[in-house]
Amino acid sequence: MYEFEFEKPSTVTEAVAALADEDAQALGGGQTLIPTLKQRLAMPSKLVSLSGIAQLKELSGNGGMLTIGGAVTHAEVAAAAAVSYPALADLASHIGDPAVRNRGTIGGSLANNDPAACYPAAALGSGATIVTNAREITADDYFRGLFETALEEGEIITAVRFPVPEKANYQKFLQPASRFALVGVFAAKYAAGVRVAVTGASEEGVFRWHEAEAALDASFAPDALDGLSVDAGGMIGDLHGSKEYRAHLVGVMTKRAVAAAG
Amino acid sequence: MPKDNGIGASPKRREDVRFLTGAGNYTDDINVHGQAHVHFLRADVAHATINSIDTSAAEAMPGVVKIFTGADFAEVGGIPCGWGVTDRHGNPQQEPRHPIIAHDTIRHVGEIVAAVVADTLEQARDAAEAIELDLGDKPAVVNMGAALADGSPKVHEDLTSNLCYDWVFGNPDDDAVQAAFDSAAHVTTLELVNNRLVANPMEPRVAIGDYSRATDEHTLYTTSQNPHVIRLLMCAFVLGLPEHKVRVIAPDVGGGFGSKIFHYAEEAFCTFAAKACGRAVKWTSTRAEAFISDAHGRDHVTKIELALDADNNFTALRTNTMANMGAYLSTFSTSVPSYLHGTLMAGNYKTPIVQVNVKTVFTNTVPVDAYRGAGRPEATYQLERVIDKAARELGADPVALRRQNFITEFPYETPVALTYDTGDYVATMDKLEQVADVAGFAARRAESEKNGKLRGFGVNCYIEACGIAPSNIVGMLGARAGLYDAATVRVNATGSISVMVGAHSHGQGHETSFPQVVADMIGIDESMVDIVHGDTGRVPFGMGTYGSRSIAVCGSAMVRATEKIIAKAKKIAAHLMEASDADIELKDGQFTVAGTDKSVAWGDVCLTAYVPHNYPLEELEPGLEETAFYDPANFTYPAGAYACEVEVDPDTGKVSIERFAAADDFGNIINPMIVDGQVHGGLGQGIGQALLENAAYDEDGQLLSASFMDYAMPRADDVPFYQVDHSCQTPCTHNPLGVKGCGEAGAIGSPPAVVNAVIDALQSGGKNVAHIDMPLSPARVWAAMNG
Structure with a gap:
């Protein structure tokens, strides 16, 4: 890694002040940032650790x-x-x-x-x-x-x-190497309606699957999703799965999340 | 009652005490006084001309000792290839220069372009960023088929094409082979890919070059499976150094799997640079560097055809394979797709006609060389997949079809040059069916189906050729090295023993198992015996550890040396007891005169050898130390049968291995626990290849799976609890221990069983899927089901 300054403030106010420096970077648990620094893929002037702030x-x-x-x-x-x-x-x-x-x-x-x-x-x-x-x-x-x-x-x-919802569940299908989500679906039922959020799949990052939410609002059961699918067009296609595969997994994982939520 | 000592016992691995308590001495643990550090600037493009390298700004950076480029190595040799294959027309393989540092041209991502030596590693990295490269783009050659097409850009402009060699083996008569196919009742054809792998030993490579101006001696500390081989290649072919001035030390090494056999540029660089800089020079590979600088494995594309008669007897086999060499020829690269692969194509079967065709191809990728199994997994995979496909096409039982075609009489001369000395393939298959509980499969499948899963059963056989030898034969086949091994047994005056062996232990447990043999032969406790390995300054010239050769070759040398020790000790004992040495018997560490109660203990004889007061000095030298070199008469032929049971989730394509059974015939076994461990490790890597691992390049020659984020290694929860049985034992007929070797069997025998099981599962679910290329990732299985 490149050289950097290090600060560990004890209040949010101090942390905000420390981050005002150009190219200062907040450090949480460092599980992404530290490997990035080790590979010299980032060059912050200063790391501001947030781990000393009790609040x-x-x-x-x-x-x-x-x-x-x-x-x-x-x-x-x-x-x-x-x-x-x-x-x-x-x-x-x-x-x-x-x-x-x-x-x-x-x-x-x-x-x-x-x-x-x-x-x-x-x-x-x-x-x-x-x-x-x-x-x-x-x-x-x-x-x-x-x-x-x-x-x-x-x-x-x-x-x-x-x-906190009435019921909820998260289903993650693992990318075989990283074991991040190849597709992960969080389904939650609230009095105000069902929310379905999908990670891992889209080129736009995490998204809500509104068609599934509407169907589940009507009936919070896996078979309410029959016939529904996300468009493969916006999905990620890579070494670990095609766009079509990810689109398919969104449907499978959503059904499983609803089933597991009970 | 199991033995607790000697051959056949399973003492816990004595080396694990230091490995598990952080007391191991790995190469990176070694620091030489005053050492500098090298950072290699590596190519980030696959193919380019180097128009210029400007190091002036970098040289002025803090801490920089010296910067090296390809020009600094123009006068030294290139990295040699250790095997010259003669092609089907009698011509030698095309063999390009393999420079230490790229000169004029970059040929793969990861190739060294410049080396910065500095006081600290961070300073070296900083300076490397200040090197200015002027590169000229060249088109990357990645796909093997395209590389062989007319008009393809060439990886090496000075070669005639990207073809390294076009080789034929077995029956070279195309018409005769075709006639066998024309007259067949059935022909099964299968096209398949043996996926490229990265070995990924837990310990990345490390090299430290040290040089003494006082004695003009070099020391290279390196992560090697064979320090003498490294010394010979580096001294004789690359740097032109006298061997007696070079010591190569490979201390504790954290796994190799073949990738640490080869002589690498970084080793020669550190040796060269230490003298040039007047300081020791240390390099420790990062994991990222390992992905693009350690030799890769496998990477074959094959079409295999199997001909059968109307009674389902195999009548002919023909293969056409393209094998990737990468950008340069690594040490044993050319032997892997030829003599380590073609010779195994008969497998366990009495197919009368076998023809193996192999084209090896240069591409702008990392060099490819031996990886656990090396050629034999590629052969086994093709053969055992095409047999399974044939069984499905014919409606035959896959096990019965194999049994029908087994070789049953030994010795057996195959149509691909080998003579199997011994084996019993029926016995291992019988054992497998019992261990795998074949009878219970139907019930297990019904249970899986109840849970919405498809269950499949896959079986395969394998034969392996270990301990490649004898040297004169392999020399005729193109090997540029001998393949014997050596051991020196040094008995100390008080009876303890140090055995200096040419084999190298980097996970195999030699420090435990080798002493079991010597102790057993003499009848003393194995705690009195230690082995010494991994240091050319301390051990006789041996060829190291790879190809499951250690116990069969080096172990035999150790036995021969110990036999010499015993013979001499008997003479000393005979003198002490005033008897004829022909009447002396050795048992449980006691020498006795046959038929009498006169005896003298091992320790007394040893002391007498070194304190020769009462000693036949006019007939016998004092001391008790003997060396033996052993060159085997033949390969050894471990064989076995493996069975895999999988569940496939039809919704996602995810495969889970529910059961895996292995029935191996390793001949006699020294330490059954260590053998279990070797099989377990091999199975893990074979399952990794079958389901997870894939070194994938894009069309620009960038490695897509260049870190563990994208290269999937097998983890504990990817593999089941194995049922491993090695009770079928047909001892090797030509080595003194009757041993065969077990290091690679698991990796050779498991991929086809896994794939066969997945195909069985999918077909049981009504999916008409005949083949899926490895790795059988969820995405690929799902695509095949829905294709």
Whole structure:
């Protein structure tokens, strides 16, 4: 890696100030950023670690809303949400490997917005709110494509608020090498309607499958999806699966998520 | 009651204590005082002319010691190829120069373009970024068929084409072979790809060159399976150094699988640069470098045809294969698709006519060479797939069709030049059917179907030729090296023993199993015996470890040396007991005079050898140390039968291996636990090839699967608990231990079983799928089902 400055502030205000420097970069759990730096694929002037900010480590449940601090690790979510939001806990418990789960953070994952990551599907599928140092952003407004989000330079995710659904489930079909999602589908049933979010599949990143949501609003059952399919045109086609295969898997994984949600 | 000591016992691996507690001494653990570090600037394009390299800015960077380019190596030799194959017309293979650093032309992504030596690795990397390259684009040659087409751009302008050699083996008479096909009752044809693989040993390669101005001696520390081979090739062909001034040390090595047999440019570079810089020079490969600089494996495209008569007897076999050499000829590259592949095409079957046609092809890709099995998996895969396809076409039972065509009498001369000394293919198939619980398959399939899954059963046989030899025959076939091995047994005055062996242990457990043999022969506890390996300064000239040769070849040398020790020790014992040495018997570490109660202990004899006060000095030299070189009379022929049971998810195409059974005949076995482990590891790699691994290039010669994000290695949950049986034992007839070798069997025998099982599963579900090329990823299986 190239040389960089390192700061570890203890408050959000200090972190925001530290990130004001040109080419400063926030560091969450480092599970994506550190390997990138090791390969010299990024050259930040300064890394600002968010792991020393107590406020970002908080996790609380309140009246059907689960609020997770931006620096909470996947392993902590897997443990803490097991009762309050089991589908989310289950998703978190299957991200990456133990090192990733014990270092990687929800804020880091959502800020990076890898098109095959799991958390974007949970956030979009839950209609979560991304809370930053400056504002609140609905998940529908937050995800803007591959590795693109609504975050401004230097903006920090302080928390993510998840409305807890009546039922939900996440089904991930593994890319054989990386074990990221080749296709992952998060389906959640709320009083206000069903949400279905798909990760791994689209060239535009995580997306909602509105036709499936409408069908599931009418009947939250796997066979409600019979005959529905996503257009292969916008899907990713690569070494691990064609566009058509991914489009097909979206249907299969959605049915399985609905079936598993009960 | 199982033995707890000696041949046939399963003591735990003594080397694991240091490996599992972080006390191993790997090459990267070695740091030489004052060492500098080298960073290699590697090509990021597959084919280009180098118009100019400007290193001036880089040379001025902090910490830079020296920067090397291809011009610095113009006066030294290229990396040699260790096997010269003669083509079907009697002409030698085309053999391009293989430079240490690219000179004038870049021929694959990953080729070294410049080398920066600096005080620290980060400084070397910084300086490498300041090197200015002026490259001229050239079209990349990637696809083998296109590479052989008229008018294709050439990988090497100085060669006549991209064809390395066009080789025929077995029956060269095209008309006679065609006549056999014309008169066949049935012909089954199959076109298939044996997918390119990256070996990916856990430890990447490392090289440290050190040079002493005081003694004019070089030391190369390197991750090698065969340090003497590296020393010979580097000294004699590349750098022109006298061997007695060069010591090559390969300490603990974390896996090789063939990829650490070869002499690599980085080894010669570090040796050369250490003298040029006046400092030791160290290189540690990153995983990213390993993907584009370690020799790859496999990469064959084959059409195979099997002719059968009306009674389903195999009457003829013909293959046409293109084999990828990559951009340059790696050390044993040309032997793999020829003599390590064509000689195995008879398999376990008495097919009377076999013709093997192979074209080897240069492409703008990483060089391809031996990988666990090396030619034999490619042969086995073709043969066992086409037999399975024939069985389906004929409505025959795949096991019965194989049994009907088994070779049953030994020795057996194949139509592809080998003489199988011994084997019992019926016995291993019988054992397999029992171990795999074939009888219970129907019930298991019904259970899978109840859960919406397709279940398939696949079987295959394999034969392997290990311990390639004898040297004079392989020399006639083009080998440019001997294939014997050597061992020195040094008995210490107090009776303990150091055995210096030419074999190299990098996962095989030699440090445990080799002492079992010596201890057993003498009748002492194996804790009194250690082996020494991996250092040309300490061991006799041996050829190292690959091709499942270690126990069959080096183990035999060790036996011969130990026999010499015992013979001499008996003379000493005879002197001590005033008897004739012909009357001395050795048992349990005691020398006795036959028919008497007179005895003398092993330790007393050893002490006498080194403190020769009461000793026949006029007839016998003091000391107790013997060396033997052993050149086998023939290959050894392990063989067996494997069975795989899979479930396929029809909705996603995902294959899961539910059961895997292996029945192997390895001849006599020294340490059954280690043999189990070798088979398990081989099966893991074979299953990896069948389901997961794929080194894929795009049309520009970029490796698409250049990291573990895209190159799928098998993980623990990709493989089942194996049922491994090696109770069928037909001992090798021509080596003293009756051993055959077991290192590659799992990787050779498993891919066809997996594919056969998947095809069986799909056909059971009504899918008319005859073949899918490996790896059988979910996407490929789904596409085949829905094609």
